[in-house]
Amino acid sequence: MAIPRSKNITIKEIAAQCDVSPSTVSLVLNNSPKIKASTRDRVMKMVDKLDYQPNQMARSLVSRRSKCLSVTVPNLAHVFSDVYFGEIISGIYQEANLSGYKILLDIAQEKFIGDKEYLNILRNRRADGMVYIASTIEDRFLLEFEEQPYPLLLVNHYFPGSQLNYISVDYKKAAKLAAHHLLELGHRKIGLIIGTNTFTGLDFRDTFLEVCEGRGIEKKDLPWCGVKDWDEQEGYEMAKKLLARHPDLTAIMAGNDRMAIGAIRYLSNMNLRVPEDVSVMGMDDIPSARYTTPGLSTLHMDLFRLGELSCRHLLNLLEGKESECHELKEPHLVLRESTGPAKPDSAS
Amino acid sequence: MAIPRSKNITIKEIAAQCDVSPSTVSLVLNNSPKIKASTRDRVMKMVDKLDYQPNQMARSLVSRRSKCLSVTVPNLAHVFSDVYFGEIISGIYQEANLSGYKILLDIAQEKFIGDKEYLNILRNRRADGMVYIASTIEDRFLLEFEEQPYPLLLVNHYFPGSQLNYISVDYKKAAKLAAHHLLELGHRKIGLIIGTNTFTGLDFRDTFLEVCEGRGIEKKDLPWCGVKDWDEQEGYEMAKKLLARHPDLTAIMAGNDRMAIGAIRYLSNMNLRVPEDVSVMGMDDIPSARYTTPGLSTLHMDLFRLGELSCRHLLNLLEGKESECHELKEPHLVLRESTGPAKPDSAS
DNA sequence: TTCCCTGCGTAAAACGTTTGAACTTTCGCT
DNA sequence: AGCGAAAGTTCAAACGTTTTACGCAGGGAA
Numbered sequence: 164m165a166i167p168r169s170k171n172i173t174i175k176e177i178a179a180q181c182d183v184s185p186s187t188v189s190l191v192l193n194n195s196p197k198i199k200a201s202t203r204d205r206v207m208k209m210v211d212k213l214d215y216q217p218n219q220m221a222r223s224l225v226s227r228r229s230k231c232l233s234v235t236v237p238n239l240a241h242v243f244s245d246v247y248f249g250e251i252i253s254g255i256y257q258e259a260n261l262s263g264y265k266i267l268l269d270i271a272q273e274k275f276i277g278d279k280e281y282l283n284i285l286r287n288r289r290a291d292g293m294v295y296i297a298s299t300i301e302d303r304f305l306l307e308f309e310e311q312p313y314p315l316l317l318v319n320h321y322f323p324g325s326q327l328n329y330i331s332v333d334y335k336k337a338a339k340l341a342a343h344h345l346l347e348l349g350h351r352k353i354g355l356i357i358g359t360n361t362f363t364g365l366d367f368r369d370t371f372l373e374v375c376e377g378r379g380i381e382k383k384d385l386p387w388c389g390v391k392d393w394d395e396q397e398g399y400e401m402a403k404k405l406l407a408r409h410p411d412l413t414a415i416m417a418g419n420d421r422m423a424i425g426a427i428r429y430l431s432n433m434n435l436r437v438p439e440d441v442s443v444m445g446m447d448d449i450p451s452a453r454y455t456t457p458g459l460s461t462l463h464m465d466l467f468r469l470g471e472l473s474c475r476h477l478l479n480l481l482e483g484k485e486s487e488c489h490e491l492k493e494p495h496l497v498l499r500e501s502t503g504p505a506k507p508d509s510a511s
Numbered sequence: 512m513a514i515p516r517s518k519n520i521t522i523k524e525i526a527a528q529c530d531v532s533p534s535t536v537s538l539v540l541n542n543s544p545k546i547k548a549s550t551r552d553r554v555m556k557m558v559d560k561l562d563y564q565p566n567q568m569a570r571s572l573v574s575r576r577s578k579c580l581s582v583t584v585p586n587l588a589h590v591f592s593d594v595y596f597g598e599i600i601s602g603i604y605q606e607a608n609l610s611g612y613k614i615l616l617d618i619a620q621e622k623f624i625g626d627k628e629y630l631n632i633l634r635n636r637r638a639d640g641m642v643y644i645a646s647t648i649e650d651r652f653l654l655e656f657e658e659q660p661y662p663l664l665l666v667n668h669y670f671p672g673s674q675l676n677y678i679s680v681d682y683k684k685a686a687k688l689a690a691h692h693l694l695e696l697g698h699r700k701i702g703l704i705i706g707t708n709t710f711t712g713l714d715f716r717d718t719f720l721e722v723c724e725g726r727g728i729e730k731k732d733l734p735w736c737g738v739k740d741w742d743e744q745e746g747y748e749m750a751k752k753l754l755a756r757h758p759d760l761t762a763i764m765a766g767n768d769r770m771a772i773g774a775i776r777y778l779s780n781m782n783l784r785v786p787e788d789v790s791v792m793g794m795d796d797i798p799s800a801r802y803t804t805p806g807l808s809t810l811h812m813d814l815f816r817l818g819e820l821s822c823r824h825l826l827n828l829l830e831g832k833e834s835e836c837h838e839l840k841e842p843h844l845v846l847r848e849s850t851g852p853a854k855p856d857s858a859s
Numbered sequence: 860t861t862c863c864c865t866g867c868g869t870a871a872a873a874c875g876t877t878t879g880a881a882c883t884t885t886c887g888c889t
Numbered sequence: 890a891g892c893g894a895a896a897g898t899t900c901a902a903a904c905g906t907t908t909t910a911c912g913c914a915g916g917g918a919a
Contacts, residue, residue: 171634171875173874173875173876174875174876175875183898183899184898184899184900185875185876185877185899186877186878186898186899186900186901187897187898187899189876189877189878190877190878190897190898192876193877197896197897197898198897198898199896199897199898202897202898216631216634216635217635217875217876218572218635218636218874218875218876219635219636219637219876220568220571220572220577220635220636220874220875220876221572221874221875221876221877221904222875222876222877223568223876223904224566224568224569224572224874224875224876224877224904224905224906225875225876225877225878225903225904226876226877226904227904229568231615231637234616241594241597241598241601241798242597242601243591243596243597243598243600243601243604244593244594244597244598244601244797244798245592245597246589246592248591249589249590249591249592249593249597250589250591250592252591252616253589253590253591253592256591256616256618260618260620260622265615265616265617265632265637266615266616266617267579267613267614267615267616268582268600268604268613268614268615268616269613269614270604270608272608274608283564284613286519286564287564287565287566287567287568288566288567288568289567289579289613395799395802396802425802428802428804431804449592450589450592451743454743454744454773454776456776456779519905521904521905521906522905522906523905531868531869532868532869532870533869533870533905533906533907534868534869534870534871534907534908535867535868535869537906537907537908538868538907538908540906541907545866545867545868546867546868547866547867547868550867550868565905565906566904566905566906567906568904568905568906569874569904569905569906569907570905570906570907571874571906572874572875572876572904572905572906572907573873573874573905573906573907573908574874574906574907574908575874860919861918861919862917862918862919863916863917863918863919864915864916864917864918865914865915865916865917866913866914866915867912867913867914868911868912868913868914869910869911869912869913870909870910870911870912871908871909871910871911872907872908872909872910873906873907873908873909874904874905874906874907875904876903876904877902877903877904878900878901878902878903879900879901879902879903880899880900880901880902881898881899881900881901882897882898882899882900883896883897883898883899884895884896884897884898885894885895885896885897886893886894886895886896887892887893887894887895888891888892888893888894889890889891889892
């Protein structure tokens, strides 16, 4: 069943039917300007008539282009169920599609790394380039690409000191916006729940703390917890941990919306009101952020658009239109109901 | 940058270095039993030493296999952000990976359908087979595959009367389980929120109504609303609509968990308690179903596993190990806190 | 010795395109 | 008419594999 015995129509058939050479047909198909309009028409008519489909394998073999892009995501549980990745992937798909590229999916599991598939997929031409979404600190194997001729673009991550191409949200800017917002509201004891397995996460934390300390808040009033999976459950548990040790926190800043949602759940389980007792702020502005109760104050970063852009940049790198890409996108505040004025200090 | 000028290592280099013919190297690489162990070793050593990577394009060209599987999803907003699809795709990836297949992603947008890409992708050998997840009633173009030699497998859908291969959860069984559960709890006025754009959704509705009517419930006490997007918002709005017309409903059955979550949100906005005032039941048992408040009673269907199985079946079809696939998986009840005894009829 | 078999390798023809170089036709210009 | 350039078309060599049919050596049987 798999391999139809019915001979496929090739460029040669078309050529024969039109009394031209196969080369001519190829040139027509590739829109060469060297072909006379009348010939082009004749060929195209036959192509339509016979419902000819170019064999992509043959094309790729000689052109050394597969017209596929590899999209790789980290090996997290349920990674494809994560809105964050979903949005970015959708954006990439959209843009790739416009240029006739296909998307090849991959997950950076042990095998993928151990067998160097990340390289081989490019070397054996299954893909012309690679987008790696949200890599982590541990993914040092990516540094190999510095000496490799294959185009790689990191999305929402980067490696300090390396020349690897990336496009990312400006997490330092995000931290400033968030910190200012919470400080404006009078918060002086803020807990941080943040992924510490990415450089962007660390940037966020450091900048956030810096800004707060710059406003005279003491380190001891800025407790933080590091996480790895960035999901609701971690948000829940870290909120619990933070409040156990610092019951007088008036705000929690979470590294993404999912963790913020988890934190809110914990607070409401504890009969703490959001934002009256504790303000909670998220990051990403995923679609469901507006459907939580209360609506989530967060930092908007258009992930779909980020996906589109990343694909565009990769294609540019591929086509030599760009030689490097180190771009930061600005996030902006989205204020809903989960943040509010700090409640007057009841202690002391 | 894209096309490294450094000549790639080919099978010929290996052959030359080992003093054998290219054919021999090929046979070694394909584990042919016709090659002596000593030769095999010699070749393999050289393969390792030179870090040789077979050119997949050349392979595909002659073998007529791309070792890629197309995974297609319907054109819903944020489709890749939907846990439902995410889980299935993850399962497919997992299984495909084990057999050395890659996953090619596609969305059934107008262009995809209009240009017959769903066929062309198979005809021009970009993919060896196709998995279509959760197609809808409108996707009649899929019926073309009945006369096509290319392997297609539908996941969680089917076309009545067609011979298209599918693997799906048994939605009729699911309806029976759900109906019995709610009836046991004493519910006699049950609202239904159900996707009416799939045959599986319609099956669910019809079976559910049938069972209830079989237990003596009147049609008028079984109002239902049809939806298309299956998301939280629709769940919210349909719950609103149902309760507006039937304020005495004691239970709502939603076609999936996301809609159930939306319904619960509406109810709590209306200060109706779940399950004391209204029971709500979902379907799918997505990961977050256990994290809602109250925990969601639902029907478990292992979507990840479903993905794995669908991939396995497609590969079997591809390799001729199976000639058709029409399989139904059993769902089972997962009872959490969102369903409870019907409250005594306050009206009449 | 002849013949065949078996075990191991190889030669060469695909697979269906693209592409630079070469070839032919057309056409403008003297 | 003659000539060269420009325009249009074709030739043939890739691209890197797989695979079929065949070659060859050595060994046992007749």
